[in-house]
Amino acid sequence: MKQAAKTQQKTEKANGQPSPKRGAILDAATRVFLGASYGAASMDAIAREAGVSKQTVYSHFGAKNVLYGAVIHEKCSQLMAPLLTVEHHGAAPEKALLGVATRFLKLILAEGNMAHYRAVVAESGRFPELAEAYYMAGPKKAVENLAGYLSLMDKKGSLKVADPLGSARLFFAMLRGDLYMRRLLRMAPEPTDGGVEAAAGQAVGVFLDAHAPK
Amino acid sequence: MKQAAKTQQKTEKANGQPSPKRGAILDAATRVFLGASYGAASMDAIAREAGVSKQTVYSHFGAKNVLYGAVIHEKCSQLMAPLLTVEHHGAAPEKALLGVATRFLKLILAEGNMAHYRAVVAESGRFPELAEAYYMAGPKKAVENLAGYLSLMDKKGSLKVADPLGSARLFFAMLRGDLYMRRLLRMAPEPTDGGVEAAAGQAVGVFLDAHAPK
DNA sequence: GTCTATAAAAGGATAGAC
DNA sequence: GTCTATCCTTTTATAGAC
Secondary structure (H helix, E strand, O other): OOOOOOOOHHHOOOOOOOOHHHHHHHHHHHHHHHHOOOOOOOHHHHHHHHOOOHHHHHHHOOOHHHHHHHHHHHHHHHHHOOOOOOOOOOOOHHHHHHHHHHHHHHHHHOHHHHHHHHHHHHOOOOOHHHHHHHHHHHHHHHHHHHHHHHHHHHHHOOOOOOOHHHHHHHHHHHHOOHHHHHHHOOOOOOOOHHHHHHHHHHHHHHHHHHHOOO | OOOOOOOOHHHOOOOOOOOHHHHHHHHHHHHHHHHOOOOOOOHHHHHHHHOOOHHHHHHHOOOHHHHHHHHHHHHHHHHHOOOOOOOOOOOOHHHHHHHHHHHHHHHHHOHHHHHHHHHHHHOOOOOHHHHHHHHHHHHHHHHHHHHHHHHHHHHHOOOOOOOHHHHHHHHHHHHOOHHHHHHHOOOOOOOOHHHHHHHHHHHHHHHHHHHOOO
């Protein structure tokens, strides 16, 4: 638990090729950690899943919590990348917002992200820095991006937005609706495209009603 | 793990008085389970916290998972009771909705409920029946209640609500906004009354814009 | 019923050979 | 670097006295 920082590089040779075993371990750890919970996941299970001895796991990542941190960070960069751009080439606000909404919903409702988010929430006590990293890389970025767009639309007169950040937060809050909670509690399967579009449409409609230029 | 059902009653004497130790154990278990996570909580810690020997814990609740289930169920009934009524004596919809919104927000953002919800989410894999019980007793009830009220307002012409259930879900989704997520991730403390009212006001405003009678 | 003491198992981490 | 074998702590659960 002390030597968190120095176990990173020993798997790269002079040529910078990452070890294949390291990737296998990380994949296996992702499945095991996110399939269960931090407490329920054992290093034995991870080693078995990766087809590798336990000692090899410890050679690459010095301790369980380090490995867990690597898993969460990895997922974080994977998941958030595709989201966050509003394409504001001249399209009408309805179009643009519907696009953002459907992409956002598909992303956050996907099983990969749900499992990740459950894990982050569950271990936010033991690993506060991971919770913060998640929030900064995901929800916060998304909100700021959308706020920029809303602010632009306000200047152009296409929308009436007094508080871009507040409105952007509200927009995403509307999208994270009942379905999102049921997914979080594992009560609903990943929705179809139709389900996603319906949810997106309702939220966009209400949002536009409240932000129509007078 | 087999004898889940038969350890319930042995703490009541012929007069029906519940044993005080049982309550102490349940309180202690609530603190320990909800302070950490299922995996991180140990039966030793619970016994110590309750001021009781470990064997006594096992006498009352046969196993760790049974005790955990009892804790979650207990919390469930405690927390959801105060919420869920809309007072629709003739007050204007703004007033009524603001009342619902502030009470709802205060309830769900309170540390007790946050800890409970984190625990339910975290262990929804191991205890799906607890996740379902939570959803049924809490969010679902709240939505149905509000939908009834909205439907009434629609009939009276005070609001325009085509889909009461959908609108009710959206209303609560708006309330569970950014602040809720940051609370879930333990990044924000319990908000002041002012913070709660501001969030409630924004959501109610947008909701009314979209449901004004034409 | 409640306690002290103990069994039995699981899991995190390490030693040492190759 | 990777493996096998092992240590040692923690934790669930039980036995038996009072």
